[in-house]
């Protein structure tokens with residue numbers, strides 16, 4: 065047993081540390097089949113003080129540390145880079161610390177999931193507004209804030225979960241513990257506001273993908289859940305992407321308060337329905353794109369007025385309303401009543417296949433050009449995709465766009481990627497499939513980058529690609545690196561992301 069292991073064991077006790085091979089392998093992947101990083105040690109701290117001690121030792125020994133929440137990153141963000149390091153599993157830190165019902169702020173440990181937190185809040189008629197990522201039944205609030213996550217529900221109204229952030233407790237890479245926002249003032253008794261006391265230092269850790277510090281406590285605004293809700297689903301006309309984009313833009317132009325508006329492109333409806341994923345759309349003669357809205361209101365009158373305004377927009381664009389019940393095709397009802405379920409169902413919707421995503425934020429009106437280019441990308445890469453099909457016999461290797469949710473501003477979370485086979489087939493591993501998948505994935509990521517989109521849940525692969533292809537201005541990247549050097553002179557935390565390796 066190494067001396068490093070012994071030193072760490074003293075901090076958390078035997079029960080919460082392991083270097084067993086099977087444990088290390090259990091933490092070696094996220095949800096994609098090609099990126100793997102086996103850590104040397106897995107450790108499960110109970111509080112910020114323990115994390116501070118761990119980081120101080122890691123600095124002395126010059127040993128990398130990777131924070132991991134729910135481990136649901138799609139791009140290998142919470143795995144060891146280069147098969148080395150201490151993996152910090154945050155899921156033991158899952159307590160709710162305080163609900164300030166007067167000021168509508170909840171404070172919880174960073175390892176709690178969005179689902180558990182909202183389950184607790186529902187007892188008080190409250191919710192976090194934006195319900196975090198679609199993976200929020202497992203994904204943690206610390207992971208969500210590290211990614212600017214959005215998508216589970218409420219994102220057209222409340223935007224990315226970082227919009228609701230009030231204050232953070234963060235352990236810096238060298239072990240110091242800080243609190244942001246109102247808590248920067250030692251006389252403040254409880255978190256109440258993010259902005260003030262100088263620059264927005266919480267912002268430094270929002271979407272940082274775990275490079276600038278370990279989030280240990282998160283304070284979020286909470287909101288009373290309105291008592292009235294409506295949800296409707298529409299079948300789009302033939303040019304569905306243009307229609308969806310125009311309807312979403314019109315909703316914003318008219319300033320109508322929607323809770324969610326989500327577009328299910330034709331590829332999802334057309335491929336998923338025959339596979340049994342969407343039984344409520346089986347009766348549709350034409351399996352075209354679907355667009356749905358959900359709204360919330362504090363009175364029946366307010367609700368009725370808004371439904372009228374929204375229906376006008378949809379019907380003017382020749383969208384056809386489906387019936388009110390789920391069995392009539394009203395997917396919106398199901399989505400509103402079952403937050404966090406939408407993306408789980410679609411993950412790997414083609415049997416025996418894996419999705420590689422290039423999800424990003426982009427303005428609503430860029431959707432049509434992105435769709436055309438994704439199709440062009442698939443056509444250009446057909447030969448490589450066919451090579452995989454020939455080995456596995458899986459003919460449904462295809463690219464396309466998943467559910468596209470309206471978020472804050474005039475933007476959408478653009479879900480795009482390709483479904484493919486993984487390298488295990490008929491009891492054998494085909495290295496060539498991993499190579500092809502990785503090559504295709506990089507090529508799609510770069511292709512989408514060049515539309516000027518924003519990636520937000522980076523992982524090592526896309527963040528390094530962004531640096532390698534020169535997508536950052538030199539001045540911006542220098543600043544990113546200088547901040548890293550000040551906070552983490554030995555590049556201990558999340559080494560490798562954004563190509564920050566210490567050189």
Ligand SMILES: Cc1cc2nc3c(=O)[nH]c(=O)nc-3n(C[C@H](O)[C@H](O)[C@H](O)COP(=O)(O)OP(=O)(O)OC[C@H]3O[C@@H](n4cnc5c(N)ncnc54)[C@H](O)[C@@H]3O)c2cc1C
Pocket residue numbers: 094095130131132133134135136137138141142154174175196197198199202203204205206207208209210211212213214215216273274275277278279280407408411521523558
């Ligand atoms: C089925 C499915 C659906 C998904 N849907 C969405 C979606 O709708 N929207 C979306 O944004 N994403 C989605 N994702 C991607 C991902 O799950 C989310 O981005 C989620 O927020 C990640 O949280 P996590 O706790 O699992 O983070 P992890 O994967 O554990 O970590 C993510 C990153 O944050 C860092 N990190 C984690 N915790 C901390 C901490 N306490 N302090 C500092 N750094 C930390 C890690 O090092 C890593 O870089 C989905 C994934 C799946 C599998």
